[in-house]
Amino acid sequence: MMAGQAAGEALRAHERMRREFKWEIPEHYNFGFEVVDRWAADRTKLALLSVGEQGQNPDYLTFHELSRRSNRFANLLRGLGVTRGERALIILQSIPAWYVAMIGMFKLGVVPMPGTVLLTAKDIAYRLNRAEASLVITDLEHAQRVEEAARECPGLRIKILVDGQRSGWENYDALMAAASPELDPAQLPPTRSDEPMLLYFTSGTTGQPKMVLHTHAYPLGHQVTAGYCQDLRPTDLHWTVSETGWAKAAWGKLFGQMMIGAAILQRHAPGRFDPKAVLSILERYGVTTFCAPPTVYRMLIQQDLSGYKLSLRHCLSAGEPMNPEVIKVWKDAFGLDIYDFYGQTETVAILSNHPSLPLKYGSVGLPTPGHDVRVVDEDGKEVGPGVEGNIAMYLGGVRPPGLMKEYWQDPGAMSLSFRGDYYFTGDRAMRDADGYFWFVGRNDDIIKSSGYRIGPFEVESALIEHPAVAECAVVGAEDPEGVRGILVKAYVVLTAGRQPSPELTKELQDFVKKNTAPYKYPRLVEYVTELPKTISGKILRRELRRKGQA
Numbered sequence: 104m105m106a107g108q109a110a111g112e113a114l115r116a117h118e119r120m121r122r123e124f125k126w127e128i129p130e131h132y133n134f135g136f137e138v139v140d141r142w143a144a145d146r147t148k149l150a151l152l153s154v155g156e157q158g159q160n161p162d163y164l165t166f167h168e169l170s171r172r173s174n175r176f177a178n179l180l181r182g183l184g185v186t187r188g189e190r191a192l193i194i195l196q197s198i199p200a201w202y203v204a205m206i207g208m209f210k211l212g213v214v215p216m217p218g219t220v221l222l223t224a225k226d227i228a229y230r231l232n233r234a235e236a237s238l239v240i241t242d243l244e245h246a247q248r249v250e251e252a253a254r255e256c257p258g259l260r261i262k263i264l265v266d267g268q269r270s271g272w273e274n275y276d277a278l279m280a281a282a283s284p285e286l287d288p289a290q291l292p293p294t295r296s297d298e299p300m301l302l303y304f305t306s307g308t309t310g311q312p313k314m315v316l317h318t319h320a321y322p323l324g325h326q327v328t329a330g331y332c333q334d335l336r337p338t339d340l341h342w343t344v345s346e347t348g349w350a351k352a353a354w355g356k357l358f359g360q361m362m363i364g365a366a367i368l369q370r371h372a373p374g375r376f377d378p379k380a381v382l383s384i385l386e387r388y389g390v391t392t393f394c395a396p397p398t399v400y401r402m403l404i405q406q407d408l409s410g411y412k413l414s415l416r417h418c419l420s421a422g423e424p425m426n427p428e429v430i431k432v433w434k435d436a437f438g439l440d441i442y443d444f445y446g447q448t449e450t451v452a453i454l455s456n457h458p459s460l461p462l463k464y465g466s467v468g469l470p471t472p473g474h475d476v477r478v479v480d481e482d483g484k485e486v487g488p489g490v491e492g493n494i495a496m497y498l499g500g501v502r503p504p505g506l507m508k509e510y511w512q513d514p515g516a517m518s519l520s521f522r523g524d525y526y527f528t529g530d531r532a533m534r535d536a537d538g539y540f541w542f543v544g545r546n547d548d549i550i551k552s553s554g555y556r557i558g559p560f561e562v563e564s565a566l567i568e569h570p571a572v573a574e575c576a577v578v579g580a581e582d583p584e585g586v587r588g589i590l591v592k593a594y595v596v597l598t599a600g601r602q603p604s605p606e607l608t609k610e611l612q613d614f615v616k617k618n619t620a621p622y623k624y625p626r627l628v629e630y631v632t633e634l635p636k637t638i639s640g641k642i643l644r645r646e647l648r649r650k651g652q653a
Contacts, residue, residue, distance in 0.1 A: 110460075110461040113459055113460050113461065114460065114461070114537060114538075116459075117457075117459070117460055117469060120472060121470065121472050121473075124472035124473050125473075125501075126323070126473055126501050126503060126504060127323075128296055128320050128323060128501075128504050129296055130295065130296060131293045131294055131295055131296060132294065132295075132296040132319050132320060132322075132323070133209060133210060133288070133294035133319060134206070134209050134300075134319065134322045134358065134361075135173060135177075135206045135207070135209040135210035136210060136288045136294075138322070138361050138362050139166055139169055139170050139173065139206055139361060140170050142166035142361070142364055143165075143166040143167040143169070143170035143171075145166070145167075146165060146167040147165060147167075148165055148166045148167070148364065149163060149164075149165055149166075149366040150164055150165055150166040150168075150169045150202075150361060150366060150367065151163075151164040151169065151199060151202060151366065151367050151368075151369065152164075152340065152366060152367070152368045152369070152388060153197070153198065153199050153368075153369050153370075153371065154368070154369075154370050154371070154384060154388070155370070155371055155372075156370065156371060156372040156373075156377070156380060157377075157380050157383070158370070158380060158383055158384040158387055158388070161388070162199060164199055164202075166361075169202060169203070169206065171284035172199075172203040172207075172279070172284070173202075173203050173206035173207040173210060174207070174210070174282075174283070174284050174285060174286035175203075175207070175279050175282040175283065175284050176203050176204055176206075176207025176208070176279065176282070177207040177208070177210045177211040177286055178282040178283050178286060179207075179278040179279060179281070179282040180207065180208070180211055180213060180238075181211065182278070182281075182282065183261055183273065183278075185211070185213055185237070185238060185261065186213075187211065187212035187213065187292065188212060188213070188214065188299065189213050189214065189236075189237050189238060190213075190214045190215075190216055190234045190235060190236040190237065190238070190302060191208060191213055191214065191215050191216065191236060191237070191238035191239070191240060192215075192216045192218055192227065192230055192231060192234075192236050192238070192239045192240070192241075193205065193215050193216065193217055193218065193239075193240045193241070193347075194217075194218040194219075194220060194222060194227075194239070194240070194241040194242075194245050194249075194348065195220075195240065195241060195242060195265060195347060196220060196242070196346075196347065196371055196373055197346070197347055197356075197369040197370060197371050197372070198265075198369075198371055200265045200275065201347050202357070203279075204240050204265075205217075205357070209300060209319075210286060210288075210291075211291070212291070212292070212294060212298065213238070214299050214300065214301065214302055215301060215302070216230060216234055216236065216301075216302040216303070216304065217301075217303065217347055217348050217349075217352065217353075218230060218304070218348045219346055219347075219348030219349065220244075220245065220346065220347075220348060220373070221348075222245075222248065222348070223248065224248040224249075224251035224252045225252070227239075227248055227249055227252035228251075228252035228255045228256055229311065229312075230304055230312075231252060231253075231256040231258070231259055232255070232256055232258070233311075233314065234302060234314060234511075235258050236256075236258065236259065237258055237259060237260050237261060238259075238260070238261045238262075238263070239259060239261070239262050239263065240263045240265065240275075241262075241263075241264065241265070242264065242265050242266045242267075243264065243266055243267045243269065244373075246262075246264060246269055246272065249262060250271075261273065263275055263278070294319050295319065296318060296319050296320040296323075296504075297318050297319070297320065297508070298318060298319050299316055299317075299318060299508070300317055300318050300319040300321055301316075301317040301321060301353070302314050302315065302316055302317075302511065303315040303317070303350050303353075303448050305350075305447075305448040305449070313510045313513055313516050314510060314511040314512065314513065315350075315448050315449050315507045315510060315511075316507060316508045316509050316510070316511040317507055317508065318504075318508050320504035321353075321358070321451075321504060321505060321507075322358040322359070322362060323504040323505070324450075324451040324473075324503055324504045324505020324506070325353070325354065325358035325359035325362065325451050325505060326359060326362055326363075327359075327451055327452060327471045327472055327473055327474070327505070328354050328355075328358075328359045328446070328451045328452040328471075328505075329341075329358075329359025329360050329362065329363050329365065330359065330363055331452070331455065331457065331471050331472055332419070332444050332452040332455040332457070332471060333355070333359070333360075333392055333394065333417070333419060334392070334417050334457065334458060335359070335360060335363045335365045335392060336363070336365065337363055337364035337365060338365075338391075339363075339365040339366070339391045339392050340365070340366045340367075340368055340388065340389060340390050340391050340392075341355065341360050341365050341366070341367055341368065341390070341391070341392045341393075341394075342367075342368040342369075342370075342384075342385070342390045342392070342393050342394070343355025343356050343393075343394040343395070344381070344394065344395040344396065344399050349448075350447075350448040354446065354451065354452065355394050356369060359451075365392075368384070368388060368390055370384060376399070376402060378399075378402040378403045378405065378406050379406060381399070381403060382403060382406060382408070382411050382413075383411075385411070385413050385414075385415065386411050386412060386413055386414075389414040390413070390414065390415060391414055391415060391416050391417070392415070392416065392417045392418075392419075393415055393417075393418050393419070394418070394419040394420065394421075395419075395420060396420060396421070396422055396423060397420050397422070397423045397425045397426070397429065398423065398574065398636065398642065400420060400425070400429050400433060400441065401426065401429055401573060401574060403433075404428075404429055404432040404433060404436075405599075408432070408433075408436035408437070409436070411436075413437055415437060415439055416439070417439070417442070417458065418433070418437075418439050418440070418441045418442065419441065419442050419443070419444060420441050420442070420443055421443055421444050421445060421446075421467075423563070423642060425441060425443065425464070425465075425567075426567040426568065426572075427464065427568055428568075428570070429441075430464060440462055442455070442456040442457070442458070442462065442468075443455075443456055443465075443466065443467050443468065444456060444467060444468060445467035445468070445494075445530075445540065445542065447528060447530075448507075449506065449507040449520075449526075449528070450474075450496070450503075450505055450506055450507070450528075451471075451503075451505030452471055453470060453471055453474040453476050453496060453505075454467045454468050454469065454470060454471065454474075454476060454494075454540050455467070455468040455469070455471050456468035456469075457469075461537075463535075463537075463539050465541065465564060466535075466539040466540060466541050467532070467539075467540050467541070467542050468539060468540065469538055469539060469540070470538075470540075473503050473505075474496060474503055474505075475496060475497040475498075475499075475500070476494065476495070476496050476497075476540070477494075477495055477496075477497055477525075478490070478491075478492040478493065478494060478495075478532055478533065478534050478540070479492050479493050479495045479525065480492050480493070481493070483495070483522060483523050483524070483525050488533075488534050488535055488536045489533055489534075489535070490533060491531055491532070491533050491543055491556075491558075492531065492532070492533070493527050493528070493529075493530070493531055493546075494527075494528045494530045494531065494532045494540070495525040495526060495527045495528065496525065496526045496528070497524055497525055498524050498525065498526060499524045506526060529545060529546050530542065530543075530544070530545055530546065531543040531544055531545075531546060531549065531558065542560050543558035543560055543561065544558035544559050544560045544561075550577075550578070550579035550589060550591055551579070551589060552579065552588070552589050552590055552591055555622050555623075557591055557622070557623050559576075559577035559578060559579075559591075559644070561619055561623065562577040562591060562593065562615060562619065562623050562624075562625060563575050563576065563577050563593075564619075565614070565615045565618040565619045565623075566593060566595070566611065566614070566615060566625070568614075568618065569610075569611055569614050570598065571597055571598055571601045571607060571610075571611070572595055572596070572597065572598065572611070573596045573597060573598045573599075574595075574596040574634055574642075575593055575594060575595045575596065575634075576593070576594045576634050576642050576644050576647055577591060577592065577593050577594075577625060578592055578594075578644055578647045578648045579591065579592070579648065580592035580627055580648075580650075583627075590625075590626045590627050591623065591624065591625045591626055591627070592625055592626070592627035592628070592629065593611070593625035593627070593628050593629070594629050594631050594634060594647055595611070595628060595629070595630050595631070596630075596631060596632065596633060596634060597630060603630035608628045611625070611628060612624045612625060612626075612628070634647070635647065
């Protein structure tokens, strides 16, 4: 932690830097040509290190090779009659073909829609029809689900399989072998920076997933994610633990890293999370910057860290409360703090802690360069320090390129999020006197109980400090006695050696009362062996909410 005078100067320097920062958004921009092909001029520059689940079979892919392979993919799509603006659903694990296909589509102007490998046939059908997609790229593991979905998707005309043969499917390897590795941008229409580039489906707590549309200017916004939030340098090897179907992959496995010239590590791990394998890979390949959900760090510190000699210099996390004990154990082992940050599928990193600034554990930091983020009331009026309000981005000046263009074909969602000169994130926070943001919760997650508005994030942050709690998630649940309406309920995973008991439940409740406002304590506590999570380890609170309303 910085001493007072140094901390004050660091905060003032940060504010000066933010005031002087200017976005430069050209009329035409294409990430594939402007970034990948530019770095490809150095035929030895590493772009991607792809390894197996245990770190085996490393595949070192240079920007030069990635450029040529992505050219082949763009050319094979042209050969299949795919044209600019068509939408393509891509469901692949963390393998090089995901990068090749994504960048090839960017070059051609085809709009990829990354999908998680957890999608069901129903999910796939919804996405294909909602986006009027004509193309699917996937593997044998997920081909059957696509087949089931395709019966209800008359617009789907091309299916590409990356790892085998199947009737009615195009074979990726054969098409790539026949396609030219040369692609002259001058022979294609110039890509306007405001053209559609990428569609992400983001699901809230109610209704069907919304489509988040980003333009070709979107990668420019990730200069801040990688260069500021992740503090990357061209010599770094960066690893973000994320599945390719989430926007976190765009944040940590693609755009900003390649723009800066940092190499990216990806691990093909379709099975359960293996903390020993992660630590071994960090050590073996000399990863220098690392980003993972708090859940991942919690599993890592359960290992004997003394035996690992890591090359890490910067560590990050986001999305959930970080147990102070996790931070302490990690720092004791490797001498590194874990820096929290904030953003959404709709944005890049808009709030972040940074090594040059005083670190406040539990805070998501200060606004990043190029983003005027405020805490406002429902009318867009900024509230003072210590007052809870909406996290909103002021758009009165230049619109940041990392902010989505729109919720595609959803004017209702647009009107809720874009009000006056603000983009409302749908999340709530408080600011302190130094301008640091303290996350409260998603608007949809706020629990309204006995006349109080309770942010689950604060309750979780208190619970996770108890030595008996390994993980927890807090949601609103119906009172089983039908008296109080909605109650605060905590789902708790205990640390090794601790057993559920009425006495422990009372101890946890009293602990929360002591460490936060008494009315916020969980009246219901359910002990579980694990919490529902995405493949990348993020807790799925909406599943717990549904369980509590059953």
